[in-house]
Every structure is written in C-alpha cells, then in structure tokens.
Amino acid sequence: xxxxxxxxxxxxKLYTYLKYLPxxxxxxxxxxxxxxxxxxxxxxxxxxxxxxxYDFARLTKYVQDYSPSVIGFTSTTPLILAVYKIIDxxxxxxxxxxYVLGGPHPTALPEEGLEHADFxxxxxxxxxxxxxxxxxxxxxxxxxxxGLSFKHQKKFFHNPNRPPIxxxxxxxxxxxxxxxxxxxxxxxxxxxxxxxxxxxxGCPYNCVFCNKNIFGRSLRVRSNENILEEIDLLVNNFGExxxxxxxxxxxxxxxxxxxxxxxxxxxxxDLTLFPQNGMRVDSIDKxxxxxxxxxxxxxxxxxxxxxxxxxxxxxxxxxxxxxxxxAFKISKGYGFVRWGLFLMGLPGETKETVxxxxxxxxxxxxxxxxxxxxVPYPGTKVYExxxxxxxxxxxxxxxxxGKPVFEHENMTSExxxxxxxxxxxxxxxxxxxxxxxxxxGLSNPANLQNYFRTGLRILxxxx
Numbered sequence: 001x002x003x004x005x006x007x008x009x010x011x012x013k014l015y016t017y018l019k020y021l022p023x024x025x026x027x028x029x030x031x032x033x034x035x036x037x038x039x040x041x042x043x044x045x046x047x048x049x050x051x052x053x054y055d056f057a058r059l060t061k062y063v064q065d066y067s068p069s070v071i072g073f074t075s076t077t078p079l080i081l082a083v084y085k086i087i088d089x090x091x092x093x094x095x096x097x098x099y100v101l102g103g104p105h106p107t108a109l110p111e112e113g114l115e116h117a118d119f120x121x122x123x124x125x126x127x128x129x130x131x132x133x134x135x136x137x138x139x140x141x142x143x144x145x146x147g148l149s150f151k152h153q154k155k156f157f158h159n160p161n162r163p164p165i166x167x168x169x170x171x172x173x174x175x176x177x178x179x180x181x182x183x184x185x186x187x188x189x190x191x192x193x194x195x196x197x198x199x200x201x202g203c204p205y206n207c208v209f210c211n212k213n214i215f216g217r218s219l220r221v222r223s224n225e226n227i228l229e230e231i232d233l234l235v236n237n238f239g240e241x242x243x244x245x246x247x248x249x250x251x252x253x254x255x256x257x258x259x260x261x262x263x264x265x266x267x268x269x270d271l272t273l274f275p276q277n278g279m280r281v282d283s284i285d286k287x288x289x290x291x292x293x294x295x296x297x298x299x300x301x302x303x304x305x306x307x308x309x310x311x312x313x314x315x316x317x318x319x320x321x322x323x324x325x326x327a328f329k330i331s332k333g334y335g336f337v338r339w340g341l342f343l344m345g346l347p348g349e350t351k352e353t354v355x356x357x358x359x360x361x362x363x364x365x366x367x368x369x370x371x372x373x374x375v376p377y378p379g380t381k382v383y384e385x386x387x388x389x390x391x392x393x394x395x396x397x398x399x400x401x402g403k404p405v406f407e408h409e410n411m412t413s414e415x416x417x418x419x420x421x422x423x424x425x426x427x428x429x430x431x432x433x434x435x436x437x438x439x440x441g442l443s444n445p446a447n448l449q450n451y452f453r454t455g456l457r458i459l460x461x462x463x
Contacts, residue, residue, distance in 0.1 A: 001043065001069045002070075004045050004047060005027075005030040006030075007048045031176060035174055036127070036129070051180070051183045056086070056089055070097065072129065073100070077104065099116070099119070101119070101121070104378075105379075106122070107379065118151075121147060121148060123214055124214060146161065166220055168226070169223050182238075197244070198247055201215040202215045202220055205317075208315045221256065243274070245276060262291055271296050281324050293334050298337055302324065304360070305357075306349075306353065309321050339368045339369075340364055342358075344357065349411070367436065369423075371423045371424055373417065375402075376406055377398060386406040403417050404416050
C-alpha cells in the first residue's frame with residue numbers, strides 16, 4: 001500500500017516584519033513515521049511543500065501519478081488552514097483516498113481537524129499511524145487503535161491516549177533518504193546542509209507557554225550510542241553537515257550531555273552543532289561549556305523569557321534572574337553565537353515588566369535576541385487562560401512574528417505590539433550591534449543580504 005506524507009509550506013505573511021521565509025528544517029516527524037512504515041513493508045514518499053513549492057495543479061498531478069491510498073499531513077497552528085484547504089481540494093479529486101492529520105494543532109483540537117480529514121493521529125505518531133495504515137490495508141475497525149480520533153456515523157470517537165514510547169533506541173532512524181537534504185540550509189550555516197536530531201523526547205518542566213501534547217512531560221532519552229550511530233549514518237551518507245539538536249531542552253541530563261559531546265569530539269567529525277531550542281541556564285557550567293566548544297557547537301540558545309522574577313515564577317519557568325546572568329557571564333569568552341529568547345505578554349505582565357525584560361536583554365547582550373509576543377497556541381496552558389479573549393479565530397494569524405491575537409489583561413494589543421517593536425529597535429539599532437552584524441556579514445557574505453533585509457524591516461516597524 002502506498003502512503004504519501006506531506007509537510008505544508010510556510011507563508012511569508014506569517015512572518016510580518018521579516019517578509020521572507022526563515023530557514024526550514026527537514027520534517028523529522030514525518031521522516032520518523034516514514035521509516036517506521038517502511039520497516040513494516042509500506043511504500044512511502046515524503047513531499048515537503050516548503051521545498052517543492054507546488055501549486056494545487058502540480059500537487060494534484062503529483063498525487064495522481066503516485067496514487068497513494070493514504071495521505072498524511074503534519075501541521076502547526078499557523079499552517080492548519082492551508083492544510084484544511086489542501087485536504088478539501090484533494091478530496092474532490094481523490095475521494096477514495098484516506099486523509100490523516102497529525103501534529104500539535106490537530107492533537108489539541110481533533111474534532112476541528114475531523115471536519116476535513118478522516119483521521120487525527122494524536123501525540124507521537126509512529127505506532128498510531130502504522131496501526132491505522134495496517135487497519136486501512138486490511139479493512140479492519142479503528143476502535144482499538146490508541147491515540148486515534150475519527151468520525152463514525154456522524155459521531156466523534158477519541159480512542160484512549162497512546163502511552164509514550166519508552167525505549168527510543170527501538171525507533172528506526174528517520175527516513176532521510178526520502179528527502180533531498182541538500183535543500184535544507186539553516187540561516188547562518190556555512191555547512192552543506194542542515195538536519196535536526198532528537199536526543200530525547202518530553203520535558204518535565206511546566207512552563208505555561210509550551211505545548212507538550214506531542215511528546216508529553218515524561219523525559220525519555222536515547223542512548224549516546226544510538227545517537228552517535230545516527231550521526232555516523234548522516235556523515236557517511238551525506239557528508240559535511242550542520243546538526244540542530246531539536247530536544248525541548250538539550251542539556252537537561254547534564255552528565256549524559258557532556259559524555260555525548262566528548263565522544264563527538266573524539267570522533268573528530270567535521271560538524272557544526274546547534275541546540276535549536278532554549279537550554280536550561282541552571283544546568284550550565286564551565287565543564288559543559290568546554291564540552292560544547294570542543295564538540296563544535298557554534299551557538300547557545302538560552303530561554304530567558306522575562307527580566308522580572310515574579311513573571312518567571314508566575315509562569316512556572318523554574319529559574320532565577322541570577323542563574324540567567326551567570327549563564328551569560330560564564331559563556332561569554334568562548335566565541336559562541338549566543339541567543340537569548342524573550343517572550344512578551346505572559347500572564348501577569350505589565351508595561352513595566354516588559355520594559356524590565358527589554359533592559360535585561362540589553363544588559364545580558366546576547367549576540368542575537370529573539371523577541372516574540374506571546375501566542376496562546378491550542379494545547380498550551382496559556383490557550384486555556386486566553387481562549388475567551390482571542391481577537392481572531394483565523395489560525396493563520398497565530399504567528400510568533402505577528403501582531404497579538406488576544407486581549408491581555410494589563411495591556412492593549414497595540415501597546416504590546418509597540419513594546420515588541422521598541423524592544424527590537426532598542427536592542428538592534430545600537431552601534432555595537434550594527435558593527436557586529438556588519439563584520440559577520442563581511443566575513444560570511446551569505447548572511448549579508450539577510451542582515452540587510454532584516455535591518456530595513458526593523459527600521460520600518462510601527463510605520
């Protein structure tokens with residue numbers, strides 16, 4: 001049986017002031033599902049529309065030529081309406097095909113998804129998608145498949161949740177051979193291509209703004225031997241690469257992380273490494289930083305969120321301002337490109353606390369400060385807090401780079417957006433920052449055009 005897995009294309013309008021698309025990672029979730037299906041003798045293709053950029057006519061021709069029995073889609077909230085439109089159009093052309101949705105948004109709102117698709121795979125997808133494909137192939141019932149939602153006789157059925165996969169080493173490596181990895185270049189990468197790796201799944205922390213409906217709160221880790229085997233495969237089959245570690249928190253298990261980095265150093269790979277999501281500042285020390293630097297990490301990402309301790313506490317961040325300052329202080333001398341992630345509009349925020357965050361960002365002075373306005377995505381605690389205060393039901397507006405989609409209790413949407421624009425300008429339009437990006441752009445011309453375009457957009461913010 002043939003199965004087609006599709007990743008939707010991002011739309012430039014989602015990124016408001018940037019006006020160009022950020023770099024794309026390979027669709028690792030689909031690649032994991034594909035490898036699991038291939039191991040059970042299903043024929044699978046992955047179509048990444050963020051790379052192919054097919055219009056509907058070309059997509060229809062692609063589906064017609066391949067003739068899959070099942071088409072699966074992954075989607076986040078900002079892209080879900082585009083996915084619904086694709087499914088609705090494909091259904092008219094191929095009514096006998098089964099359509100499956102997965103990812104954070106369908107997991108959070110499965111009944112919405114079932115108004116368009118035949119099935120929603122909730123949470124981790126490998127086992128659920130395989131059991132569904134097997135049931136479709138053998139014309140079996142769906143009621144016993146854990147983690148599956150579907151409609152039957154006009155009624156919604158939500159089967160019990162599937163327990164998380166405990167032994168991650170048993171999951172086959174992602175089906176990278178189904179993707180043209182040379183097409184994926186992360187911003188600033190000097191390597192041939194970028195690929196992402198999960199060394200763990202789940203996050204035990206309780207931040208109100210994070211979505212944990214795919215991997216859950218139970219931390220499960222791959223063995224270092226299994227991770228290194230995958231890196232060997234990538235290096236041997238695809239050559240020079242940049243690896244983004246996409247764990248919710250890469251450095252959660254301090255001892256294991258240091259051992260992994262030391263083994264990467266010993267193997268003398270020609271790699272550039274990057275922890276894509278925010279790391280815990282309370283786990284950072286000199287030994288860990290030494291191991292990162294020796295292994296080839298080009299950057300560090302610290303999830304700061306707020307410069308006000310009460311806001312950090314209220315939103316269950318579980319760190320202190322003193323720990324944040326310490327992490328930035330001890331990491332300064334290495335040569336890492338240090339990122340700070342700052343979030344505005346958290347529950348309890350005021351204009352005064354946001355200004356504290358802006359001033360704290362300038363004090364910390366990371367190379368790159370990523371400011372964002374809070375987006376209450378379905379599946380997060382902040383969605384439950386603000387779902388009755390949403391300004392729009394248009395999911396396409398739910399972008400981290402877009403204007404506020406909810407009414408905050410202490411600030412108007414305009415005030416919050418103006419603070420975001422003020423933060424971006426105040427941080428980046430300093431002589432020291434302009435000089436930094438100019439020097440980096442001259443030494444790495446591939447970045448210069450991106451810096452120039454972003455700078456123009458920053459200048460035009462609020463105009």
